[in-house]
Amino acid sequence: MAQGRTTHTLGPHQDPAVDAAVLAATRRLLVEVGYSGMTIHGIAAAAGVGRPAIYRRWPSKAHIVHEAVFPPLTPEWVSENQIENEVRRLVFGTVALFGDPVVREAIPGLMSEMRADPTLQKMLDERLQAGVRDKLTQSLADWTRTGQVRPEIKATTLLDVMAGTAIFALSIRNVDDLESVATSLTDLLLHGILG
Amino acid sequence: MAQGRTTHTLGPHQDPAVDAAVLAATRRLLVEVGYSGMTIHGIAAAAGVGRPAIYRRWPSKAHIVHEAVFPPLTPEWVSENQIENEVRRLVFGTVALFGDPVVREAIPGLMSEMRADPTLQKMLDERLQAGVRDKLTQSLADWTRTGQVRPEIKATTLLDVMAGTAIFALSIRNVDDLESVATSLTDLLLHGILG
Amino acid sequence: MAQGRTTHTLGPHQDPAVDAAVLAATRRLLVEVGYSGMTIHGIAAAAGVGRPAIYRRWPSKAHIVHEAVFPPLTPEWVSENQIENEVRRLVFGTVALFGDPVVREAIPGLMSEMRADPTLQKMLDERLQAGVRDKLTQSLADWTRTGQVRPEIKATTLLDVMAGTAIFALSIRNVDDLESVATSLTDLLLHGILG
Amino acid sequence: MAQGRTTHTLGPHQDPAVDAAVLAATRRLLVEVGYSGMTIHGIAAAAGVGRPAIYRRWPSKAHIVHEAVFPPLTPEWVSENQIENEVRRLVFGTVALFGDPVVREAIPGLMSEMRADPTLQKMLDERLQAGVRDKLTQSLADWTRTGQVRPEIKATTLLDVMAGTAIFALSIRNVDDLESVATSLTDLLLHGILG
DNA sequence: TCTTAAACGAGACGGTACGTCTGGTCTTGAA
DNA sequence: TTCAAGACCAGACGTACCGTCTCGTTTAAGA
Numbered sequence: 001m002a003q004g005r006t007t008h009t010l011g012p013h014q015d016p017a018v019d020a021a022v023l024a025a026t027r028r029l030l031v032e033v034g035y036s037g038m039t040i041h042g043i044a045a046a047a048g049v050g051r052p053a054i055y056r057r058w059p060s061k062a063h064i065v066h067e068a069v070f071p072p073l074t075p076e077w078v079s080e081n082q083i084e085n086e087v088r089r090l091v092f093g094t095v096a097l098f099g100d101p102v103v104r105e106a107i108p109g110l111m112s113e114m115r116a117d118p119t120l121q122k123m124l125d126e127r128l129q130a131g132v133r134d135k136l137t138q139s140l141a142d143w144t145r146t147g148q149v150r151p152e153i154k155a156t157t158l159l160d161v162m163a164g165t166a167i168f169a170l171s172i173r174n175v176d177d178l179e180s181v182a183t184s185l186t187d188l189l190l191h192g193i194l195g
Numbered sequence: 196m197a198q199g200r201t202t203h204t205l206g207p208h209q210d211p212a213v214d215a216a217v218l219a220a221t222r223r224l225l226v227e228v229g230y231s232g233m234t235i236h237g238i239a240a241a242a243g244v245g246r247p248a249i250y251r252r253w254p255s256k257a258h259i260v261h262e263a264v265f266p267p268l269t270p271e272w273v274s275e276n277q278i279e280n281e282v283r284r285l286v287f288g289t290v291a292l293f294g295d296p297v298v299r300e301a302i303p304g305l306m307s308e309m310r311a312d313p314t315l316q317k318m319l320d321e322r323l324q325a326g327v328r329d330k331l332t333q334s335l336a337d338w339t340r341t342g343q344v345r346p347e348i349k350a351t352t353l354l355d356v357m358a359g360t361a362i363f364a365l366s367i368r369n370v371d372d373l374e375s376v377a378t379s380l381t382d383l384l385l386h387g388i389l390g
Numbered sequence: 391m392a393q394g395r396t397t398h399t400l401g402p403h404q405d406p407a408v409d410a411a412v413l414a415a416t417r418r419l420l421v422e423v424g425y426s427g428m429t430i431h432g433i434a435a436a437a438g439v440g441r442p443a444i445y446r447r448w449p450s451k452a453h454i455v456h457e458a459v460f461p462p463l464t465p466e467w468v469s470e471n472q473i474e475n476e477v478r479r480l481v482f483g484t485v486a487l488f489g490d491p492v493v494r495e496a497i498p499g500l501m502s503e504m505r506a507d508p509t510l511q512k513m514l515d516e517r518l519q520a521g522v523r524d525k526l527t528q529s530l531a532d533w534t535r536t537g538q539v540r541p542e543i544k545a546t547t548l549l550d551v552m553a554g555t556a557i558f559a560l561s562i563r564n565v566d567d568l569e570s571v572a573t574s575l576t577d578l579l580l581h582g583i584l585g
Numbered sequence: 586m587a588q589g590r591t592t593h594t595l596g597p598h599q600d601p602a603v604d605a606a607v608l609a610a611t612r613r614l615l616v617e618v619g620y621s622g623m624t625i626h627g628i629a630a631a632a633g634v635g636r637p638a639i640y641r642r643w644p645s646k647a648h649i650v651h652e653a654v655f656p657p658l659t660p661e662w663v664s665e666n667q668i669e670n671e672v673r674r675l676v677f678g679t680v681a682l683f684g685d686p687v688v689r690e691a692i693p694g695l696m697s698e699m700r701a702d703p704t705l706q707k708m709l710d711e712r713l714q715a716g717v718r719d720k721l722t723q724s725l726a727d728w729t730r731t732g733q734v735r736p737e738i739k740a741t742t743l744l745d746v747m748a749g750t751a752i753f754a755l756s757i758r759n760v761d762d763l764e765s766v767a768t769s770l771t772d773l774l775l776h777g778i779l780g
Numbered sequence: 781t782c783t784t785a786a787a788c789g790a791g792a793c794g795g796t797a798c799g800t801c802t803g804g805t806c807t808t809g810a811a
Numbered sequence: 812t813t814c815a816a817g818a819c820c821a822g823a824c825g826t827a828c829c830g831t832c833t834c835g836t837t838t839a840a841g842a
Contacts, residue, residue, distance in 0.1 A: 014813070034311045039802060050815040055804065087388070108310055111367055112303035116229045125368075153388045157379040160364045161356055168359030172306055173320075184352040192387030193282070193348045207791035207834060234823060245794040250825065402808060402817035424701050429797060440820040445799065477778070498697035501757055505693055506619045515758075543778045547769040550754045551746055558749030562696055563710075574742040582777030583672070583738045597786030597839065624828060635789040640830065 014057070021047040022054060026068035027102050035065065035109030062113040062120050069106040070127050083148050086139065088186050090132075091162055095182040098166040107171045133159060161189065209252070216242040217249055221263035222297050230260065230304030257308040257315050264301040265322050278343050281334065283381050285327075286357055290377040293361040302366045328354055356384065404447070411437040412444060416458035417492050425455065425499030452503040452510050459496040460517050473538050476529065478576050480522075481552055485572040488556040497561040523549060551579065599642070606632040607639060611653035612687050620650065620694030647698040647705050654691040655712050668733050671724065673771050675717075676747055680767040683751040692756045718744055746774065 025047035029038045040061060044051045058064045097103060114121045136155045143149040165185055169175045220242035224233045235256060239246045253259045292298060309316045331350045338344040360380055364370045415437035419428045430451060434441045448454045487493060504511045526545045533539040555575055559565045610632035614623045625646060629636045643649045682688060699706045721740045728734040750770055754760045 018814080036307060036311055040804085041802070044815095048815090050817085051803095052805085052816090053814065056813090061803095105310060108303065108307040112231060112307040114367065115300065115303055115369075116231055121369075149388050150386065152379070152382050154379060157360075157376075157383060158388070160368070160376075161360045161380070161383065164359030164361070164363030165352075165356045166359070168362060169355045172309065173355070174310075174316075181352075181355075184347070184349060185356070187347050188352060188356065188387065189383070190387050191345065192383065192385050193278075193344055193353070207789090209792065213793080235825085236823065239794095243794095245796095247795085247826085248793065251792075402815090404818065408819080426697060426701055430799085431797065434820095438820095440822090441798095442800085442821095443819065446818080495700065498693065498700055502621060502693035502697040504757065505690060505759075506621055511759075539778055540776065542769070542772050544769060547750075547766075547773055548778070550758070550766075551750045551770070551773065554749030554751070554753030555742075555746045556749070557753065559745045562699065563745070564700075564706075571742075571745075574737070574739060575746070577737050578742060578746065578777065579773070580777050581735065582773065582775050583734050583743070597784090599787065603788085625830085626828070629789095633789095635791090636830085637790090637832085638788065641787080 018047070018049050018053050019057065021049055022057070022064065023068040026064050030065065030069070030105040031101050035105055038065075060113070060117070060120075062110055062117065063123075065106050065110060066120065066123060066127070069103055069110075070124075083143055084190060087189055090136075091186045091189065092182045094162045094166045095170070095178050095185070098163070098170045099178045099181075104171045104174070107167055111167075129159060129163070158189070161185075213242075213244050213248050214252065216244055217252070217259065218263040221259050225260065225264070225300040226296050230300055233260075255308070255312070255315075257305055257312065258318075260301045260305060261315065261318060261322070264298055264305075265319075278338055279385060282384055285331075285353075286381045286384065287377045289357045289361045290365070290373050290380070293358070293365045294373045294376075299366045299369070302362055306362075324354060324358070353384070356380075408437070408439050408443050409447065411439055412447070412454065413458040416454050420455065420459070420495040421491050425495055428455075450503070450507070450510075452500055452507065453513075455496050455500060456510065456513060456517070459493055459500075460514075473533055474580060477579055480526075480548075481576045481579065482572045484552045484556045485560070485568050485575070488553075488560045489568045489571075494561045494564070497557055501557075519549060519553070548579070551575075603632075603634050603638050604642065606634055607642070607649065608653040611649050615650065615654070615690040616686050620690055623650075645698070645702070645705075647695055647702065648708075650691050650695060651705065651708060651712070654688055654695075655709075668728055669775060672774055675721075676771045676774065677767045679747045679751045680755070680763050680770070683748075683755045684763045684766075689756045689759070692752055696752075714744060714748070743774070746770075 022043060025043050026038070029043060029046055033042070038061065040051055040054055043061075043064065044054055054064070058067070098107065110120070110124060114124060133155055136158065140149060140153060140155055140158075144151050144153070162185070166181070169181050170178075175181055217238060220238050221233070224238060224241055228237070233256065235246060235249055238256075238259065239249055249259070253262070293302065305315070305319065309319060328350055331353065335344060335348060335350055335353075339346050339348070357380070361376070364376050365373075370376055412433060415433050416428070419433060419436055423432070428451065430441060430444055433451075433454065434444055444454070448457070488497065500510070500514065504514060523545055526548065530539060530543060530545050530548075534541050534543070552575070556571070559571050560568075565571055607628060610628050611623070614628060614631055618627070623646065625636060625639055628646075628649065629639055639649070643652070683692065695705070695709065699709060718740055721743065725734060725738060725740050725743075729736050729738070747770070751766070754766050755763075760766055
């Protein structure tokens with residue numbers, strides 16, 4: 001994929017084409033063979049790249065997948081004032097993210113390796129949650145002050161529920177109807193279950 | 196060679212002591228070295244058992260862990276009429292289950308391998324959810340009829356939220372304060388976030 | 391894991407030092423534990439080499455032993471004109487070859503596996519007999535023409551007798567007196583048994 | 586094969602039908618899968634017999650094969666006075682014995698295991714050679730006294746040549762023309778190679 | 781007739797070698 | 812200093828066979 005076949009084009013500088021080829025191959029392989037079916041050798045072969053070129057860039061399969069799967073920029077998720085719209089946007093965004101077929105495959109594997117690698121844990125937290133958590137904490141404070149939200153509600157609980165539910169429904173139960181999952185969760189979050 | 200040094204006590208029947216030793220060793224190793232650090236050879240050695248005795252019983256590490264971690268009987272979880280108490284009991288039960296250190300280690304690994312092994316997916320679903328789901332569906336129907344619960348609420352959504360949140364907070368974020376997690380989640384489920 | 395502890399010195403080329411170490415270890419183990427007591431793992435360990443490095447080079451234990459035991463060059467065995475001297479040299483050479491302690495151990499094992507592996511059969515034939523057979527056939531033709539040898543004598547019979555007798559006496563009966571075996575066989579071949 | 590399937594007919598006595606079934610299965614398997622392809626389990630299954638019944642009778646595969654392949658009685662081989670006829674009879678008998686397809690397969694395996702098991706070595710020697718060697722020694726003494734045989738000829742040399750040549754030609758080179766092998770060897774033994 | 785003792789088929793047991801695969805490190809030779 | 816290629820060691824994988832052992836049944840021989 002990268003180029004020629006047995007040649008490369010940059011002298012003593014890392015070739016960006018290698019990065020791109022590896023990440024693209026990773027995304028492709030994730031849906032083809034799954035996280036656990038993926039090997040470094042397999043990625044290298046699919047990317048048309050030598051294995052050392054991969055080890056030079058990432059310390060483990062989890063790090064490759066992490067970079068391949070999650071966009072490098074945290075999107076501007078929390079911004080509205082209207083609380084219903086805001087929660088709806090957060091839930092639909094979360095469900096859309098974890099509903100991507102590539103992410104569905106990647107998440108359980110990443111979670112599994114996170115437990116043994118705190119580095120990875122931190123990277124994933126920062127990439128996926130930290131920004132949103134801070135903003136959501138601030139928004140909740142505002143909403144609580146204005147009485148829009150009950151004071152018992154904490155940002156971490158909300159994020160646990162949104163991410164956990166999405167992961168469970170999409171990566172574990174493998175549900176296909178994203179719309180339904182997001183709608184039900186939004187309703188539940190906003191109103192609770194009591195009639 | 197010098198082989199057959201030790202004895203066993205059951206003729207052509209599988210020795211329950213081997214099962215017990217393997218499952219106990221699995222639980223012990225889960226917290227000591229983690230799911231991914233565990234090998235079949237390691238389990239066999241820790242259990243004082245030959246590897247073939249393990250392969251005779253379980254087809255993969257995930258199946259061993261599954262049996263080691265989850266009790267063979269589905270507890271009588273859903274039974275009360277008082278909806279608040281019932282939800283509280285469900286949430287606290289779920290949090291207690293997924294908060295067990297052994298389960299915390301096991302869950303991400305199991306989830307990862309479930310995606311590649313539908314057998315495992317089915318086993319876990321039946322072991323953990325099927326019974327509760329049926330009962331909860333029935334209870335919800337009753338509660339909805341009596342107006343205690345809003346009609347939009349579905350059993351699958353509730354279970355996704357409870358299990359997903361517990362897994363995310365306990366296995367992924369590794370939170371230690373089970374009480375707080377359960378209390379917050381119960382409150383959120385019952386009342387929603389709106390003031 | 392802590393891996394890749396040691397180094398090797400040739401890039402993408404097979405390291406001749408590995409070949410040498412394996413073959414030397416094989417020769418050593420042959421006399422220490424015998425052919426059937428030798429395992430690929432044992433050879434690898436004794437040679438300080440990984441098992442895959444062995445499987446990369448030889449398809450079976452028999453092939454390793456074959457290469458370890460027999461020198462890669464067919465010596466210049468058949469060359470003299472004086473028939474008595476020539477036969478004496480052939481017999482003594484054969485007895486010396488099969489009398490080597492390493493060869494004594496290797497031969498029965500190799501023979502056993504040859505029956506199931508035609509590849510091995512061909513390799514051993516070419517290595518040990520083909521060259522000698524051709525030369526001996528030619529010499530016999532000369533000698534027959536000059537009346538030095540009876541016309542009934544065939545090269546294959548001579549080689550069967552020399553190799554078979556040496557193997558039987560040395561590898562099977564484990565006789566130690568090479569000199570006596572060679573002398574008796576030479577006498578018998580030259581003069582037959584009739585008085 | 587032996588009988589019924591899960592029953593046997595003798596009380597606390599070994600069932601001769603089991604012996605017979607095992608030996609017959611061994612002979613059959615030898616030509617079907619070869620010595621090294623044969624397992625105790627395979628023999629037991631082919632004989633319709635449990636493995637312990639085999640271990641109760643023979644200590645190793647080699648011992649089974651030994652008994653399966655060689656007739657329990659040493660035939661009356663050495664008996665004639667006419668030396669040419671006697672040698673011819675010995676050679677043809679030896680070639681016929683080692684030319685049997687079952688024996689061809691068995692010999693290299695047995696030879697291989699003999700080196701590690703002196704018991705086996707002794708059994709085979711007694712079964713195949715001891716009787717013949719004594720008689721031949723005596724006959725040679727007579728023939729030497731009457732000048733029919735050159736005094737240098739020893740019985741062990743003759744037996745090494747006959748057995749070794751037969752094994753090499755038939756088990757190793759896998760020659761099919763028994764007649765030719767026996768005729769050539771007889772001629773060589775009687776007259777030597779000199780014209 | 782009843783008891784004892786041994787052989788039987790079946791198959792689990794601990795152990796170990798097999799041959800394959802993956803992980804992570806290193807060196808080559810070219811660019 | 813990068814690159815592709817690939818050899819290297821370490822070690823886990825799942826399979827197969829080994830030789831031992833126990834089970835539960837069956838049966839002959841001794842009491």
